[in-house]
Amino acid sequence: MLRASVVPVVVLGAALGLTACGGGSGGSAADGSGLTGTGISVAGNLGTNAGASTGTDTGGNSGTATDTNVGPGTGTTSNADSSGSDTGQGGSGSESNAGTDAETGNGSNEGTSTSDTVCPDLSRCVDFTALRIAKYKDNKRAAASYTFDDGYATSTAIASIFEKAGVRATFYIIPGIIRADGWSMWKTLAGKGHEIGNHSMTHPDFRNTVLSDQQLDAEINGAQRLIEQKLGIRPQTFAFPYHLYSDRALKVAQQNHVAVRKMNLGDPGYQFAFFDTDHGTDLAGTLVTVNRQLDEAVKAGGWFVAGGHGIDGDGWSPVTTEFLQKHLAYAAQYSSALWTDTFANVSRYRLCRDMVKAEVLLPSSTQANVHLTGTYDPAVCNAPMTVTVPVSIPSGATLRTKTVDGTEVATSVSAGTAFFSLRPGDKVSLQVVPATKTTR
Numbered sequence: 371m372l373r374a375s376v377v378p379v380v381v382l383g384a385a386l387g388l389t390a391c392g393g394g395s396g397g398s399a400a401d402g403s404g405l406t407g408t409g410i411s412v413a414g415n416l417g418t419n420a421g422a423s424t425g426t427d428t429g430g431n432s433g434t435a436t437d438t439n440v441g442p443g444t445g446t447t448s449n450a451d452s453s454g455s456d457t458g459q460g461g462s463g464s465e466s467n468a469g470t471d472a473e474t475g476n477g478s479n480e481g482t483s484t485s486d487t488v489c490p491d492l493s494r495c496v497d498f499t500a501l502r503i504a505k506y507k508d509n510k511r512a513a514a515s516y517t518f519d520d521g522y523a524t525s526t527a528i529a530s531i532f533e534k535a536g537v538r539a540t541f542y543i544i545p546g547i548i549r550a551d552g553w554s555m556w557k558t559l560a561g562k563g564h565e566i567g568n569h570s571m572t573h574p575d576f577r578n579t580v581l582s583d584q585q586l587d588a589e590i591n592g593a594q595r596l597i598e599q600k601l602g603i604r605p606q607t608f609a610f611p612y613h614l615y616s617d618r619a620l621k622v623a624q625q626n627h628v629a630v631r632k633m634n635l636g637d638p639g640y641q642f643a644f645f646d647t648d649h650g651t652d653l654a655g656t657l658v659t660v661n662r663q664l665d666e667a668v669k670a671g672g673w674f675v676a677g678g679h680g681i682d683g684d685g686w687s688p689v690t691t692e693f694l695q696k697h698l699a700y701a702a703q704y705s706s707a708l709w710t711d712t713f714a715n716v717s718r719y720r721l722c723r724d725m726v727k728a729e730v731l732l733p734s735s736t737q738a739n740v741h742l743t744g745t746y747d748p749a750v751c752n753a754p755m756t757v758t759v760p761v762s763i764p765s766g767a768t769l770r771t772k773t774v775d776g777t778e779v780a781t782s783v784s785a786g787t788a789f790f791s792l793r794p795g796d797k798v799s800l801q802v803v804p805a806t807k808t809t810r
């Protein structure tokens with residue numbers, strides 16, 4: 371599932387002479403000392419510049435530079451054969467070099483800068499051919515989701531157990547049996563980030579072939595509409611009562627829901643864990659079983675989905691507060707490998723990673739633009755995805771990721787792989803800069 375498509379737009383060759391076009395209007399330059407002329411000129415301007423400039427600097431060198439940067443950036447002039455550099459600061463504007471270069475390459479410039487010497491050819495420090503959308507958010511190895519059906523009274527207590535562990539759960543509710551005064555607790559839980567999912571209007575057995583198309587619509591879509599009307603949030607996922615359904619019912623559920631919870635996905639890494647005593651001998655045995663399933667999911671880089679009901683005597687085959695706490699304590703050992711989130715959030719990520727593509731554009735030899743594109747439903751793929759890329763960055767340097775408006779994007783590097791978040795449709799620029807440049 372390789373998603374990187376690398377399209378080098380402009381790779382600037384070494385131009386004889388210095389042709390700096392750093393910042394456009396409003397730019398300022400801090401020149402390095404000892405400029406001798408031969409070098410690479412790279413310019414990144416805020417705004418859109420397209421054009422070629424030819425210049426002769428006062429040091430007697432002449433050269434040509436092409437500037438086709440679109441978007442943000444600070445301009446940088448890199449001189450391969452000298453220690454000098456020209457760093458332009460921002461500024462929108464047009465190219466202003468026409469025969470005369472702003473750079474005076476006479477070797478008498480003051481100030482030093484090393485920004486150009488860190489990674490003069492970015493593609494040698496960052497392997498853009500291996501740029502990917504991570505399997506799971508934050509480059510985690512596996513995912514886990516916790517779902518609880520039927521909307522029992524202890525749902526609030528369950529939610530708070532998960533909140534204490536920094537986790538959000540999914541509650542599949544049956545809107546047809548919720549009383550007028552029963553909606554406020556679901557509104558509260560939704561407000562805390564838990565997912566309120568659709569468990570049908572009246573909890574029928576969906577294998578029943580007697581159910582007409584109209585009844586299926588009322589049970590599935592009607593329930594979705596009622597929940598949306600009451601909570602102001604449209605349920606994104608559906609769970610069939612008893613895990614039972616006909617093909618016809620499944621089709622209806624898939625029409626308006628991002629995902630349908632199932633016991634099996636045909637994915638070997640998928641583990642559906644029953645948080646009840648009906649599928650095991652006792653609670654202690656069930657805990658051992660579900661923890662082992664979590665081990666398997668993490669090992670396989672898969673998805674662990676728990677399915678429970680109420681707790682502490684409430685609801686069908688309930689587990690206990692202690693059971694949940696013990697499981698969460700066990701799961702904590704995997705915190706660096708496991709992304710735990712609602713069923714909807716993990717479902718959406720899994721869907722979108724197959725539809726969204728990461729594209730790389732190299733407007734210059736020191737900057738890359740990464741863009742998430744592809745054919746996807748923007749209403750579904752509207753959460754940030756994690757982009758990973760292998761890096762080999764010189765010591766004392768760091769990979770800087772910025773949005774189009776110049777906002778720094780948190781970028782982690784672990785075991786030779788850099789990763790950062792990017793929303794489908796959005797674009798960031800990547801540069802390798804001296805580490806001191808990013809610390810304030």
Ligand SMILES: [Zn+2]
Pocket residue numbers: 519520569573610611612
């Ligand atoms: Zn149920």
